[in-house]
Amino acid sequence: MSVKIRLQRHGKKGKPFYWIVAADARSKRDGKFLDKIGTYNPNTNPATIDLNVDSAVQWLHNGAQPTDTAKAILSYKGALLKHHLDGGVRKGALTQDQADAKFAKWVEEKAGKVDSKKDGLSKAQADARTKALKAEQVANDKRSAAQAEALKVEETVEEVTEEVVETATEEAPAVEENNEETEA
Template structure:
């Protein structure tokens, strides 16, 4: 029975979520499988991969062939490296302790890279948020400045009208006062 390590699609439309399974190559994509080895969620950044490395290595020892995407995931998580190191142990090129030490060193280096990427993404997100806040503050300040200019222009426009009205009132009152003065003199 030819066994494949492949992805089995789950999740809803537009939001895929995959199980990493060992299945008979003749079985349907989302059908019967022999063993669930882990999960893969491409919706997060970086993608979330939960993999039973020892189980995957055991299936690789038994002759299971990974699909292209599954091979990339197994390589990313170190299952292919562990399979390769186990081959060296079987041939006598390495001891089990040396193979375990190499695998642990590789895992530490890989974890450091993933953490650096997560930190970089978080920093970029914070920078984008700060930039957006700064731009929003500038827009609000411009809006307030424009509103204050409109209010000042209205006050300036009202002030000459008030001065004209008071000047007209003064000219109207002045003749009336002159007439009253003439009447009182007569």
């Protein structure tokens, strides 16, 4: 029986969520599995990966073959590096303490890179938010200026119409008097 480390899809349509599992190569994609090693959520930025590195390394020691995507995830989280270092310990090239120190150093560097990416993304979001706020303020200022202009135009129109109505009412009785004289 050959064992594969692969992704098992969960989640809803358009929002995938994956379990990283060790499964028999003959089983269906979402079928039976031997061991759940972790989870992978590509919907977040950066993608959220929760992996039990020791379990993954144990499956790799037992001969499990990762798929291409699973191999990329295992490499990203350091499981392949730990497997490689354990091979060096078995051959006698390293001691277990040296291998653990190298792995711990690599994990710290990787965590620093991920944190810097998250900080960059949050800074970019904050910059975009401030730009949007400034653009909204400019649009609001233009809108309020246009409303003020419309009110001025409306007031002048009302004044002009009042003047026209006043002059028309003053001239209207004179016209009526002329009409009365012509009728008599």
